[in-house]
Amino acid sequence: KAGVTQTPRYLIKTRGQQVTLSCSPISGHRSVSWYQQTPGQGLQFLFEYFSETQRNKGNFPGRFSGRQFSNSRSEMNVSTLELGDSALYLCASRDRGEAFFGQGTRLTVV
């Protein structure tokens, strides 16, 4: 089976812009979770989608949103980017409790 695929791997954006990140989960996995990883805060849970519905949400502002399509692929959108949004964004597809991670998207906001 192919693993979790995240695109793009690297992004540079300017403050105020918006960005969309993509995640294709492992075939057959219906749960997709997103995490933000920064040196200061560690791994923070953003949200989880299951069968096209947001099932859980972390403590992030409304600028962070996501969606999931019928083929389980998921996108994450961040609007009005801030410098503090610079981070590694990780997507994970889950089989019950075990999470399988993609390589991540490194977002740099300048």
Added chain:
Amino acid sequence: AQSVTQLGSHVSVSEGALVLLRCNYSSSVPPYLFWYVQYPNQGLQLLLKYTSAATLVKGINGFEAEFKKSETSFHLTKPSAHMSDAAEYFCAVSAASGGSYIPTFGRGTSLIVHP
């Protein structure tokens, strides 16, 4: 509610020495427990997992961890460190909550291996 505490943000060992990374968890229901490893600019890779079977769990790359319910611990060990083990290690706990098993991660421990 569930939480994970990893003791020590950095652990330094010599090549060939024992590796011990500590993890304590709290969970109101029987948990699943995991250790992940992350290399720079990569995603997290599963090292091993505990899912209520044997309490001593063997993983990849010679790592193992022991689930101790009385101590609420799940420490990661490796008898002999190798230079390639230098990475960030994350402990995670996952327990059923409303039908979901969202894992909670510790802050991570950076393993430094000296020649």
